[in-house]
Amino acid sequence: MERRLPSPASLRSAPSPAKRERGGPVAKRWGGEGSRTTLPVLTLLFALLLLWYLGAVGLNRSLVLDRYERDGHRDWTLAELVTDTWSMTRPILPAPHQVFAELDRSVLEVAPTSPRSLLYHGWVTLGTALLGFAIGGVLGIGLAVGIVHVKVLERSLMPWLITSQTIPILAIAPMIVGVLGRAGLPGIIPKAIISAYLCFFPVTIGMSKGLVSPEPLQLDLVRTYSANRWQIFWKLRWPASLAFLFTSLKVAIALSIVGAIVGELPTGAQAGLGARILSGSYYGQTAQIWASLIIASLLAGGAVASVGWVERLTRRHMGSTP
Amino acid sequence: MDMPSATVAASAVEIRGLSLTFDTADAPVYALQNIDLTVERGDFVSLIGPSGCGKTTLLRVIADLQAASGGVIEVNGVSPQEARMARAYGYVFQAPALYPWRNVIRNVMLPLEIMGLSRSERMKRAERVLGLVDLQGFEKKFPWQLSGGMQSRVSIARALSFDPPLLLMDEPFGALDEIIRDHLNEQLLQLWQRTGKTVIFVTHSIPEAVFLSTRIVVMSPRPGRIVDIVPCDLPLDRTLEIRESADFARIAHRVRAGLRQSHSYEEG
Amino acid sequence: MSGPVPALASLGAVALALWFAAPIDASSGGAAWWFWPLLVLFLALSWYALRRLMAVGDRGARALIVPGLFGVILVYLWQILVVGLGIRGTLLPAPSVILAALLDSPEILAQDFVHTFFKSMIPGYVIGCGSGLIVALLVDRVPFLQRGLLPMGNFASALPMVGVAPIMVQWFGPDWPSKAAVVVIMTFFPMLVNAIAGLHALGRIERDLMRTYAASYGTTLRLARLPAALPFLFNALKVNSTLALIGAIVAQFFSSPTVGMGFRISTEVGRFNIDIVWATIVVAALAGSLSYGGIAMIERRSTFWHPSFRKTA
Numbered sequence: 024m025e026r027r028l029p030s031p032a033s034l035r036s037a038p039s040p041a042k043r044e045r046g047g048p049v050a051k052r053w054g055g056e057g058s059r060t061t062l063p064v065l066t067l068l069f070a071l072l073l074l075w076y077l078g079a080v081g082l083n084r085s086l087v088l089d090r091y092e093r094d095g096h097r098d099w100t101l102a103e104l105v106t107d108t109w110s111m112t113r114p115i116l117p118a119p120h121q122v123f124a125e126l127d128r129s130v131l132e133v134a135p136t137s138p139r140s141l142l143y144h145g146w147v148t149l150g151t152a153l154l155g156f157a158i159g160g161v162l163g164i165g166l167a168v169g170i171v172h173v174k175v176l177e178r179s180l181m182p183w184l185i186t187s188q189t190i191p192i193l194a195i196a197p198m199i200v201g202v203l204g205r206a207g208l209p210g211i212i213p214k215a216i217i218s219a220y221l222c223f224f225p226v227t228i229g230m231s232k233g234l235v236s237p238e239p240l241q242l243d244l245v246r247t248y249s250a251n252r253w254q255i256f257w258k259l260r261w262p263a264s265l266a267f268l269f270t271s272l273k274v275a276i277a278l279s280i281v282g283a284i285v286g287e288l289p290t291g292a293q294a295g296l297g298a299r300i301l302s303g304s305y306y307g308q309t310a311q312i313w314a315s316l317i318i319a320s321l322l323a324g325g326a327v328a329s330v331g332w333v334e335r336l337t338r339r340h341m342g343s344t345p
Numbered sequence: 346m347d348m349p350s351a352t353v354a355a356s357a358v359e360i361r362g363l364s365l366t367f368d369t370a371d372a373p374v375y376a377l378q379n380i381d382l383t384v385e386r387g388d389f390v391s392l393i394g395p396s397g398c399g400k401t402t403l404l405r406v407i408a409d410l411q412a413a414s415g416g417v418i419e420v421n422g423v424s425p426q427e428a429r430m431a432r433a434y435g436y437v438f439q440a441p442a443l444y445p446w447r448n449v450i451r452n453v454m455l456p457l458e459i460m461g462l463s464r465s466e467r468m469k470r471a472e473r474v475l476g477l478v479d480l481q482g483f484e485k486k487f488p489w490q491l492s493g494g495m496q497s498r499v500s501i502a503r504a505l506s507f508d509p510p511l512l513l514m515d516e517p518f519g520a521l522d523e524i525i526r527d528h529l530n531e532q533l534l535q536l537w538q539r540t541g542k543t544v545i546f547v548t549h550s551i552p553e554a555v556f557l558s559t560r561i562v563v564m565s566p567r568p569g570r571i572v573d574i575v576p577c578d579l580p581l582d583r584t585l586e587i588r589e590s591a592d593f594a595r596i597a598h599r600v601r602a603g604l605r606q607s608h609s610y611e612e613g
Numbered sequence: 614m615s616g617p618v619p620a621l622a623s624l625g626a627v628a629l630a631l632w633f634a635a636p637i638d639a640s641s642g643g644a645a646w647w648f649w650p651l652l653v654l655f656l657a658l659s660w661y662a663l664r665r666l667m668a669v670g671d672r673g674a675r676a677l678i679v680p681g682l683f684g685v686i687l688v689y690l691w692q693i694l695v696v697g698l699g700i701r702g703t704l705l706p707a708p709s710v711i712l713a714a715l716l717d718s719p720e721i722l723a724q725d726f727v728h729t730f731f732k733s734m735i736p737g738y739v740i741g742c743g744s745g746l747i748v749a750l751l752v753d754r755v756p757f758l759q760r761g762l763l764p765m766g767n768f769a770s771a772l773p774m775v776g777v778a779p780i781m782v783q784w785f786g787p788d789w790p791s792k793a794a795v796v797v798i799m800t801f802f803p804m805l806v807n808a809i810a811g812l813h814a815l816g817r818i819e820r821d822l823m824r825t826y827a828a829s830y831g832t833t834l835r836l837a838r839l840p841a842a843l844p845f846l847f848n849a850l851k852v853n854s855t856l857a858l859i860g861a862i863v864a865q866f867f868s869s870p871t872v873g874m875g876f877r878i879s880t881e882v883g884r885f886n887i888d889i890v891w892a893t894i895v896v897a898a899l900a901g902s903l904s905y906g907g908i909a910m911i912e913r914r915s916t917f918w919h920p921s922f923r924k925t926a
Contacts, residue, residue: 059760060760060761060763060764062761063757063758063759063760063761063762064760064761064764064765065761066757066761067758067761067762067765068765082784115783115784116784174667175660175663175664175667175679178663178667178679178680179663179679179680179682179683180680180683181680182677182680183680183683183684183687186902188855189854189855189898189901189902189904189905189906190894190897190898190901190902191855191858191859191862191863191897191898191901192859193775193859193862193863194858194859194862194863194874194875194878194894194897195878195890195894195897196863197866197878197879197882198878198882198887198890198891198894201882201883202703202704202705202882202887205703205704206704274771277771277772278771280773281772281773281775284773284775284776285773285775285863288863288866288867296776297776300776300779301779301867303779304778304779304782304783304867304868309780309783312776312779312780313780315776316772316773316776316777319772319773319776320768320772323771323772323773324768324771327771408825409824410821410824410825429824429825429827430827431827432826432827434825435825436821436822436825438818438821438822439818440818442816442818442819442822444819444837444840444841445918445919446840446843446916446918455826455836456826458836459823459826459827459828459832459836460826487918489918489920
């Protein structure tokens, strides 16, 4: 039940007279079709930024007009209105530069170890997420190996694993954190458990598919060498499953960050990006919320990119062209 | 037989000086160079040659699935695009290309649906054409429940369902084993004789080309061009036994010579 | 079916014995000494019974037997261990306690469920999935936009979108519209990404076929591309059903309406009323799995032709 596609099809426009791909096979860099996606993405990001500015004007307008009323300010100009909507202290939608200013304040102008630094909070969240990712990953791989090799496990366990993911685990995060906290476990453990719960399923599914991906032909060949199950696993199933493993690890690591953040939401959490978002919402600091979300996005993006980088290293080591 | 509004022209396909060049990063690829070909109505013309000789490309240009770079081409007296809009031909691809969410009869009715025929008319034509390919009784089956040969026959039935005067077939039996292929070749020949259509048939099998055709166009690659046009004067009501005859061997020999002459065998 | 019957019978017998080995109440100082060997025997017999039961086959409804028994065994183990080990109710209540809580306060649970499911989740789900599909259709003719949207959509799908909940509260107020807005945002991107990929799923030959019929863009979309896209669309619909439920519940952690499953969980945890929290969790779990299962059933009926659903002919 991955959120991402198994493999995004390489996009082609409607069939045209078969022109060779511009850029040739070398353009197939990591991240899609390299040179062909950067320009559209940048264009869209730029358009998004424009929309954001316009949206800030639209959404903050009423607050600014109210203030003009209170101050008795009658002859305001459009330019004045626009600039005021972009520089409010408690805006409904902070303008991009306000968010960047907040980012600057909480990332660059502050020591990374201070509780006011988003880097500090990001680090806390990342730690929780990585612990959950490790637990979930190991659990997922273990379950997959079990499911593939023991038929009873496959028949009895798989439907429950699928069902487990339809249970909104994030919704019971407060309970897990609260209950386990009272049972005496340190703060990071219950949050990591939530992350692990979210992580293990994509890894289980991906690995299960990967471990059975060798063709019957290859399995027969290895049996003619009278290999036992253990050897078959190490020499054939495991290498064949790595592609699937990395795809699901990318999904899993992003999910682990989500789990870590939501685990921080319930009362009592002082550190972490989720806690920052929560306190921002309590005190009306919208720019703080936005800045935290941006850091969380960068964290997620960076984490997925790191997994992708490890994947490339592994594939190069195993001999396939990048 | 009044659906495709084809003008009555002397020849079905008229090609003069056709060329198609791809601009690539390295160097231009001359997929087709200076093709001259006339296909008369009622002909069964095979295009044969090794990979890359442009036979499929030529077929696709005739079908308006690809645009030429130069030259003149007329299908049924009009441009390929007009012929396509008038639904003047039926195209059979290398794979059956049946829609798996439709059963056999609904697959065959697909073009008729697009052309807006009434349901009763669609059913009538579809059943008739399934009878032509010997697949009565399989209407409700789904494509994956049929063998490869049967799927090919459904694909052909679909191309025949709207009764176009011209049939374009791109290696339709290429993925099948030889025994089925022989059987389907026989059926195709009988179909052609019964319906009187013009057929342009791409293949890379010499026996198949000689068995089916009235004329064989031998092509060679780099650049894609016609090397020889071999008339095939075997009697029209041929059976599979004719493949052992001397005439057959003579024609096949000439085709093979044409292929060899263009160094088709040596190049990779 | 003589094979599994003896195994099942002995399993039942041991289960019964185990029930009596566990103390009635936790304060009597722990379980009798023969609790533990019986437990081991129970586990061994469970495994044995499951193995024998595999022979029943997995056609149709029979596929439910083995996982069904497994589930029953798990719940029973839970019950026995909680009672036998004397685990505190505030830590982990026994299934019997949860069942009692469910039966005790059905009105509150129903009210919470209706509010969360029908007011926050469903509207958000419909709008989110619908707009994702519509945007995918709109950019279908513009490959430039697609090439930009696809990586952004993939990226956005990985983000903790739930974090926008406080912002939604600011924009839409503390009641259910803000929660629905969170659901919309959470479900939009997975559907967008899947829909774009689905619209490209139709093979080149099949698209050429439509071209030879001089079919219009709309006809090609309706007759060929949308049916071929269905597996992708259903993938998104399934994933989104879980995301929508999570979003509707978690968004309630951020603000304070007075009703709703998220509200119930977060407040009752603070009040140590673990029973009703667990009851709410059971309701949420049922809602989640039934939604997913329902969509999966519809998927089975409409994409029966996809290779992943059919056994070889």
